[in-house]
Amino acid sequence: MLFADRIKQLREQKQMPQRQLAAALEIDTATYCKIERGERRAKREQVSTLADLLETDKDQLLNLWLAEQIYSVVKDEENAEKVLDIVHESVIEYKSGFKK
Amino acid sequence: MLFADRIKQLREQKQMPQRQLAAALEIDTATYCKIERGERRAKREQVSTLADLLETDKDQLLNLWLAEQIYSVVKDEENAEKVLDIVHESVIEYKSGFKK
DNA sequence: TTATATTTGCCAAATAATGTCAAGACAAAA
DNA sequence: TTTTGTCTTGACATTATTTGGCAAATATAA
DSSP states (O other): OOHHHHHHHHHHHTTOOHHHHHHHHTSOHHHHHHHHTTSSOOOHHHHHHHHHHTTOOHHHHHHHHHHHHHHHHHTTOTTHHHHHHHHHHHHHHHHTTOOO | OOHHHHHHHHHHHTTOOHHHHHHHHTSOHHHHHHHHTTSSOOOHHHHHHHHHHTTOOHHHHHHHHHHHHHHHHHTTOTTHHHHHHHHHHHHHHHHTTOOO
C-alpha cells in the first residue's frame, strides 16, 4: 500500500473528515481529496504535517510518499523489477563512497 | 552506470561527435550535451533512436533511462533502499493480478 | 428532505522542463 | 599564436506539467 491509500486508511481509522486535514494543510478539500486518490502529489512538507495529524511515523510515511513517486515511473513497465535492481545497485555504489 | 554515462561511453567508443547524435535527434548540440551530462532528460523515443545510432540494445538502454529517473528521486534519500523495497513489493503485487 | 462529505471537471496561476543562442573553455593541430 | 573543432555553460524564451480553487455533481447520513 502506498502513500495515497495509507493516508486514507489512517484518516478513516481516526474518523477525521478530509476537511480537517485540508484545513491543516491550508488547501481546498477538493485538492486534499485528489491527494488521497493519488491524483495530486502532496508536497514534502505536507507529508510531515500529515504524519503529525494522523499520528503516524514521519519517516515511514515519507517512504511511502517517495515510493509512490517511483511507482508512477515504473508501474507500466515490462522490466520494472530489473530497473529497480539497477537503481538499487547505483544506490549501493553511491553509499560506498563513489560519490557523483 | 546509468543512462547519461552509458550513452557517453558508447559514443566515445564509436568516436562520434555529439553533433552527429544531436542532428539525428533534431536538437541543438548544447541540448544533447546536457542530456549526456544528466542535466536534461531524453525523451522516450529519443532513447530508441540513440540505441540505433549507438548500436546497442534498446531495452537495456531504456532500462538505464528509467533507472536514471528513479535514481533522481531517491539519490539524496536516507532510506533509498527501503523505498526501493517498498516499490518492489508493489510491483510484485501488481503483477500478481491485484490490479489497481 | 436536509445536512455533511467526497468527488469531478474545468480553469487560471504557479512551477518545472525543454531547447536555443551566444559565449566560453579546452585541446590538438598548424 | 592563430585556427579549428568539440564540448560546456549560462541566460533566456518557450512549452509543458502541476497545482489549487471554484462550482457543480455525487455520495452518505441523519
